[in-house]
Amino acid sequence: MSVGIVTWTLGISAAAPVIAKAKALGMDSIQYAGDFRDGPPALLRELARAAGIGIIAVDPFNAGPPEPAKATQDAAIAYYRQVVDFAAELGPVPVTLQGLSQWTLSCKDPTSARARLLACCKAVDAYAASRGVRTLYEVCNHYEVPLIHTAAQCRQLLAEMDSDNVRMILDSFHMNIDEPDPLQALREHGAFTAIYHISDSGRGGIGTGHIDFKAQHEALVEGGFSGAVATELVPEHLTPTQPPRTAADHQALEAQIRHSAEIWRSYVNAGPINE
Numbered sequence: 001m002s003v004g005i006v007t008w009t010l011g012i013s014a015a016a017p018v019i020a021k022a023k024a025l026g027m028d029s030i031q032y033a034g035d036f037r038d039g040p041p042a043l044l045r046e047l048a049r050a051a052g053i054g055i056i057a058v059d060p061f062n063a064g065p066p067e068p069a070k071a072t073q074d075a076a077i078a079y080y081r082q083v084v085d086f087a088a089e090l091g092p093v094p095v096t097l098q099g100l101s102q103w104t105l106s107c108k109d110p111t112s113a114r115a116r117l118l119a120c121c122k123a124v125d126a127y128a129a130s131r132g133v134r135t136l137y138e139v140c141n142h143y144e145v146p147l148i149h150t151a152a153q154c155r156q157l158l159a160e161m162d163s164d165n166v167r168m169i170l171d172s173f174h175m176n177i178d179e180p181d182p183l184q185a186l187r188e189h190g191a192f193t194a195i196y197h198i199s200d201s202g203r204g205g206i207g208t209g210h211i212d213f214k215a216q217h218e219a220l221v222e223g224g225f226s227g228a229v230a231t232e233l234v235p236e237h238l239t240p241t242q243p244p245r246t247a248a249d250h251q252a253l254e255a256q257i258r259h260s261a262e263i264w265r266s267y268v269n270a271g272p273i274n275e
Contacts, residue, residue, distance in 0.1 A: 001225075001268050002054065003261045004029030006197065006232040008061040009253070011243030015044040019051050025257055029054035031195065031230050032093075033061040036086035045090050056094070056195060056228045057136055057169075058087040063099025069106050073116050076103035080124040087133050094134040094194065096169065097121050101147040117147055122161050129165040136194050138169035141177040144240070149178040151185040155192065171197035171232065172211050173240075182211075183219040190223020195230060198260055203234040205256030206263045217267040229264060231257050 005027045007018050013034030022030050032044065032055055048055050060083050065071035080100065087095045100120045104113035125135045137158060142149045148157055151170060158166050170193050175182040186193075201209030233256050234240060235249050244250045 001264075002028035002056075002228050003264055004031060004054065004056055004228060004230040005257065006031045006033055006059065006230050008033035008059075008241075009232055009234060009243055011245075011250075013038045015039050015047050019044070019047040019053055022053050023051045025254060026261060027053065027257075029056045029228060029230070031055075031057045031059050032090075033059040035060065035062065036083050041086050041090040054228075055091060056230065057096055058083060058090065058093055059096040059138075060099055064102030065105075068102065071103045071106040073103070073120055076100055076116075076120045077123045077127075080120070081127050084124065084128045084131055084133050087128075088131040092131065092133045094136045094167075095124075095128055096136045096138055097124060097166075098138040098140055098145060098148065098169075100124065101145045104146060113147060118157065118160055121157065121166075122163070125161060125163050125166055129163070134194075135163075135166045136169050137166060138171060138195075138197075139174055139178075140171070141174040143177070144174075149174075151175075151179065151189045155189060167194040167227075168192055169195045169197065171199070172213070172216060173197070173199040173201070173203050173232070176201045176209075176211060183215055186216060186219035186225070187223040190220045190225035193220075193223075193225055194227045196220060196225065196227065197230055197232045198264060199232045199234070202236060203232075203239045204236055205231070205233050205260040207259070208236070208256070213263065214267055217264070231260050233257055233260065 007030050087093050104116045107113035128135050139154045179185050200211050206213050244253050
């Protein structure tokens with residue numbers, strides 16, 4: 001399992017500093033959480049290649065509509081087609097879809113919101129597939145997104161999409177909030193999960209909360225997981241979604257990133273569970 005980083009947590013999105021920071025932190029890869037307008041994808045692609053850093057996904061962090069009450073299905077699809085175009089030139093690399101749920105806030109009720117989400121996911125996934133781009137859907141907690149809060153809900157959505165092009169992202173922090181049994185979710189859905197995110201119960205590094213990451217690693221292995229792992233840590237006083245603001249914030253965060261990657265790699269390097 002490679003270990004990478006979700007880049008919004010660094011508070012930078014320009015290609016050169018993102019790749020330089022990932023390299024300095026000893027990461028294998030990045031999940032790029034910038035805007036497709038931040039710079040040419042070819043530059044990010046070539047810098048990553050030169051540094052030996054993989055790009056495991058494009059994850060538009062601020063993917064919601066500028067005016068949620070006026071959001072439309074057509075505007076959501078149009079926005080995400082541009083994200084897909086960026087990802088196609090970048091690799092191609094997969095694109096995450098969970099931000100589409102933010103485009104349902106203008107719907108009159110939960111039923112119409114769910115219907116819009118499905119329609120948007122199907123349309124964006126079909127366009128992505130036509131460009132050779134895979135899609136991913138991250139299961140996020142109910143405080144951050146209006147729909148799809150458990151792995152089972154996500155699998156149902158993806159089943160309704162009826163596409164071989166889409167997979168899931170599971171996240172230890174989000175699962176700690178909404179998943180009835182995170183370990184069982186990892187066992188049941190590990191083989192369908194493309195990326196697993198590491199952050200403890202307070203969204204800090206491994207050991208700052210109460211999540212048993214060794215048990216989660218074992219559950220992923222039991223579930224047939226063969227994807228990538230990425231840290232998604234936030235300083236305690238900036239939880240849940242604010243990147244570091246000061247030099248002290250950066251120093252503390254980077255120490256937690258290195259520690260978490262070291263701990264996770266120790267689980268991987270220990271070999272099969274039954275040894």
